[in-house]
Amino acid sequence: MNKTPTVQAGAVSGVVDQSQCSNLAGQSIPLTLDRTPETLPTNLWLPTAAHRYARLGFKIGPLNGKVPMTPNGFKDFTTNLDQVRSWWERWPGANIGTTPPEGMAVLDIDPRNGGWETWQRLNAGHRVPDTLMMLTGSHGLHFWFTLPYPGDLRGTAGEGVDVKTHTGYLVMPPSVHPITGWYYLIAHWCTPVELPTWLRAHIYKPVPKPVQAHWVSLEGAPGAGLVATVEQAGEGQRNNVLHWAACRALEDGLDLTAELTCAAESIGLSDTEIHRTLTSAANTVGRAA
Known part of the structure; x- marks a missing residue:
């Protein structure tokens, strides 16, 4: 079974031009793929996006700010459309959380903790390939990648760059950041690509060297x-x-x-x-x- 979500361009509201990401965080309403404003009433943005994500294979759950509202936390997140619909009928203003599928990693760039400087250092001399990218409500980015092979992963790739996997969860657009009040937006919508080779040493834990007799x-x-x-x-x-x-x-x-x-x-x-x-x-x- 393919555990990678199948994404379709424009399937979720919140697509913005990648070159304008740093200027748009929470300062405009979500846009559709053709850059026209989302025509849904604002009270339907979150329920509609949650349903669309679940249809595309993302395990979804409601958040109060960044805190799961389900009894067992993110472990209750699901792709079941009836359950998702029930949650957002009960909490129509709930933010959207998702658990990355197994075999994927999301690199969470937090500019408040030096994330951009670390990201530039990790990618010096390289061009990061186009992949699924989410703009966070704190002017950071979530880069989604598939993993080339199984292995133990680090919790961080450096200061301000966290590594998120199926053992945790993320906030998804068009959620609202509980502190800044800015929207989470989709910076680039596509099927996630494989983790670049130059980043692997920073994402995977080193294999222990064999002990000599x-x-x-x-x-x-x-x-x-x-x-x-x-x-x-x-x-x-x-x-x-x-x-x-x-x-x-x-x-x-x-x-x-x-x-x-x-x-x-x-x-x-x-x-x-x-x-x-x-x-x-x-x-x-x-x-x-």
Whole structure:
């Protein structure tokens, strides 16, 4: 199942020209795609937008300012149109919150905390691709991206740039900022694009470096050369090298199971692969004997 919302140009009111974003936050009414003012009565802006978002696949929920009004917070957000309609019939002036789908990340630029300076530094020498962009009620921006691969993400990419995922929620246009009174607006409406390569190191947590076996640093230790060979094995040869080293150790009467296991883990082999390879080596030497 495709978890990325299918967005259609002009489907939600609040589209503004990207070049004018810094001047329009909360200072004009939402505009349609052809830049004509939204013709709906103002009391229908939020209920209509909430229904449109839910139709497009966004999980939606009502907010009091920025606080979810549902019993279980953002965990109750839904695409169910009947539920969304019921919420905004009950609270027609509620702001709109949404939870980003799994496999997506939203970079939240907060200018009050140095977000623009951090954003410029992160993208120095690069052009940020056109993607789904929301103008916030504090003159910030939400950049929506799909993630190129699974992995643990940071909570922030730097000062003033938060990373929002399905474990949290965002305020959506045309909500009104509870402090500034400005509208959230859509700066650029399109299907989110993949996170650019130069931003990935700032979004993903670094993969922990494998721990090397300490004992092999003892010069002259029995089997140290075999273990060192496994530690230096390149990708594509790791299982073969481990099998070879295990066979040599058994032939020399050395019990290096723990040491070879540690070395194999340090180069990224899984427990299953290590167990299978060591078992195969034991069977090979046993047959030869």
